[in-house]
Amino acid sequence: MSTVIDDILGTSSVSSSLAERDRRYVARPTTRIPVAVEGGEGAYLIDADGRRLLDLTSGWNVANTGWNHPRVIAALAAQASQMPFAPPWCTHDGRSRVAERLNELLGGGYKALCGATGSEAVEAALKVARRATGRQAVVGFTQAYHGGTLGAMQAGGVPELQGIDVPATEYHRHVPIPDALRAQGRDYASLVRESLRATPEPAAILLESVFTNPGVISGDDAFYRAVQEGAREVGALVIVDEVGTGFGRTGRDFGYQHRGLDPDIVVVAKALTSGAVPMAGALIRDELASAVAGPGFSSTFGWTPIACAAALASLDVIRDEGLTERAAVLGERAIERLSPLVAEVQAVADVRGLGLELGIEFTDAEGRPFARPPMENLTSRLLRRGIFAEPSAYTSTLLLMPPLVISDEQWMGALDAIAEEILDMDRAGEWK
Template identity: 35%
Template sequence: MNAPATPTTNEAALAEYQQELLPVFGQPALVIERGDGSYLWDLGGKRYLDLLAGIAVNVVGHNNPDLVAAVSKQAGEMLHISNFFTSRAQIGLAHELLRVSAAPQGSRVFFANSGTEAIEAAIKLSRRTGRTKIIAAERAFHGRTTGALALTHKAAYREPFEPLLPGVVHVPFGDIDALAEAVDADTAAFFVEPVQGEAGVIEADAEYLRAAREITSAAGALLIIDEIQTGVGRTGDWFAHQRAGIVPDAMTLAKGLGGGVPIGAMLTYGPEVSALLQAGQHGTTFGGNPLACAAGLAVVDIIERHGLLDHARELGEWFADAVAGLDDPRIVGVRGRGLLLAVVLRDEVSAQVNTAAREAGFIVNAVAPDAIRLAPALTITQTELATFVDALPALLDSIEPTEGQPR
């Protein structure tokens, strides 16, 4: 059997990609060869400051030596054992998640392989209440499997696959009155993101999250917090909802939890909710495998040892002030918290800024027509982040205005 040819240029590799992979992601912009810290290099050797971190995944940076060591050690011992058995890594990571979440006695953890799988577990958890109505927020993004997609609001994602899971109602995000009107005796759960990342980094205020807790509790419904993008230190707290001082019934995690190794999790809070799913009622072959859990343990350890929660919070505040200090009329401001941020633009030119940034050696994300999302590694330095702040005016200068827009 002949070995496959290895493309040696970005162009050749992308041409082969088009021939061999399903086009569900469109055409990739780059072929990435390696990473280190907050930087990536493409196949042609060009360096980029990675301000997206795999969409909030690489929380401790690329090629972090402690994470690499933990994964290498575990790979040399065992990769997979199935859930007929357990491992010290699986038990240890569950313990650490319950600790940093300050979960009450009787809380439990279920490990999956991704965020959307964690959402699927939470949907099944909610069905065990005996109710079937689920409420989610407008502009929410909870995943792309058919159950999670029913909760996701964007019509372009949903409509090609309808009919989806019945009984899902969407309410305006942040509207307490609308939520109170929607939650009733038939409601199984309200799923909500503390910050809607895919909607453009829109943060729920503490009053809304506290009201959600009160409204669902009064109706006997579950409050399920989706921390897939916001969790694991991203916002400067272990979990974004903690700043509101609430305790959910369940929480979903993924993205940053493995630092780049695929893993998801659902936490159930307290003995009553944790008893809803019993043996045989849910499962996964790869969930909680030793390799992913070893990575998760390393991520938690690195965040704590290096004080990355404080670092994320302080650096996010510095960034917002630094962008405001540019006094550029084309920039409305910065929204978000910690290192989940959006630079809000006066005009709907984010796609052009995204391209200009990449050409200048920065990886960002045009998350909304007028907003650029940043979700860098929590280890990024102020000096590194300052290079993007300094470059912003020139990036905006490089954009050709559309008709009717000022330069």
């Protein structure tokens, strides 16, 4: 495993035989393989050559408690030896306990609809909304990603997924995401209200408390008020996708709690088990529970005993180690440390985020997103310094979403390194 190949920019740690085998036998949406991972320790990923990389992705907001928290691993091992799986039509202690714990975090009044992946839970939320309202239409947002299943792709607004992969539907409407940097006088709050009013019989509006995939983009208070009040006015349910922003990531239990939203359905996944076992849920208001009927709502791997054991351990770790509060504090430090770059480097357009859900957006002299080269140059420079970070898909934004267990020293060291590399690229004329 010692042959390191230059997969993209000379920094890949993927051994050549592994990369060849992967390319030969695995169907992947991208040919880029920046790292082959073999292990994890706290906020570090360990690659196939034994190199320790400080991870600033959490595997896209999954490893909130770190990559191998001993309490999560112990809970998994104990449940594996007792009973990892149970018949889904039976119940077990772990399932009701997790549902109770999540209900407490939401302030009460919700029931859990159990699934395995974020996409599945988004689908479940849409099905409940349609059954409960007797309507079809969903108002979503441009560039929002809610999963790779057909319903989630239709409701989300990822441009290249519309039309070919996803059959167009007259039932969906996509409102622009509240992108302050490109607003050009647009009033996003009014746009949401108008779209809700103009959509015939909307069943629901589907949004994230921070739109992660487009590059950590959030609206202002007026925007979220317009979502909530506009939905109530036309009888649409509010579905908040907290798949990426849940479990302390933004400095609150769930991101929507910053926004004054009062959602009818909250979708959770990813960090619920710290990534140990797939587990997801649509948390629906008690009064919507009668909409859950029939075979369309069952899930063989929804909330298995082993997943629930991992979830309970993760929730305990987040509470006992104060990880949510930590995310809030470390996020503020990052904004403080990195914001001066906006004035210092022309290519740095914005530093933004909430808790440890952060992004640095880069634009060219005309204010347009950069193509891949300068972003990959930046991420490869960081990899050489032992830091693993990745850009977002639609804007050239470097996403910073480390495990919430990252230490003060690791975090501040990473921020210094990022600032140094951005400045160095600027001096070398590489932002173009």
